[in-house]
Amino acid sequence: MNTESESGRKTSTSARGQGSSDEETAPSPLIDRAAALRAGRTPISPKFILWMIVAFAVLGLGGELLQHFDGNLGLPTSATIPFTDKTTTTVPGKTKSTVPMSEFLGRRDIGTAAAPDFSLQDQTGHQWNLASAKGKVVVLAFYDASCNDICPVLGAEIKKAHDLLGSNAGKVDFVIVNTDPNGLIDSPSPPALSVPGLLATPDIRFVNGPLKSLNAVWTQYGISIRVGADTNVVTHNNLMYFIDPAGQLRVQIDPFATENSVGAVSLDPNDIQRFARGIAQVADSLIK
Secondary structure, three states, X not given: OOOEOOOOOEOOOOOOXXXXXXXXXXOOOOOOHHHHHHHOOOOOOXXXXXXXXXXXXXXXXOOOOHHHHHOOOOOOOEOOOOOOOOOEEOOOOOOOEEOOHHHHHOOEEEEEEEOOOOXXXXXXXXXXXXXXXXXXXXXXEEEOOOOOOOHHHHHHHHHHHHHHOHHHHHHXXXXXEEOOOOOOOOOOOOHHHHOOOOOOOOOXXXXXXXXXXXXXXXXXXXOOEEEOOXXXXXXXXXXXXXXXXXXXXXXXXXXXXXXXXXXXXXXXXXHHHHHHHHHXXXXXXXXX
């Protein structure tokens, strides 16, 4: 279920848990995007597609994003490698359930598929491409330049994960790709970095570029961008990838959060800390 925020922008976030929430307290609406993604593609009616073609024409996007209504990378997966961490965590439909870290992250091991290369501009005005990052682990995330989606939660998790890596942090590049087709203007201090406090954190880049270039990255990495008739309404799915120093896709996980009735996104601090620890663990395991 998507809800509309006060700014008119809808966000698409999922929830896997609420940490230490009280059983007697009514929980915030939970949106399990991970389950939806695992369920596969959802047919779209011809009438809906026709309506969206008209909407895109009005927006001047020329239908470039139409393919993202039902996009998915479709990479091969192998058996999940379980972690020994079994911190008590609440999951949808359960109370105080013990969930292994791999399940908490929605972890899927890809294998050794080559990561699609791309080149976009970072917040410093420099061009960044995946090929230049060989020799380092790349943690690839996606959210809006304006930080109107899962950004406050995922940004906090990325910052904590960077800190948890300690002396190994310099061996990992965190790269966040803009998902907002209405936010293509480059800025040295985009809200995507300033809101979660990432501006002063080294090895963290927010990359942006022309719509055509972003569209190619979204397609390659299974990010589904939905633009409504109202140009302030943008939704997308949440995926994070781990690319090893040889440039191979190794792991995919599913960032998640809760969204209230006015579109504010949040997550229990204990879950943010645990998800950050999971990010750091996966990244650290790929360092050579």
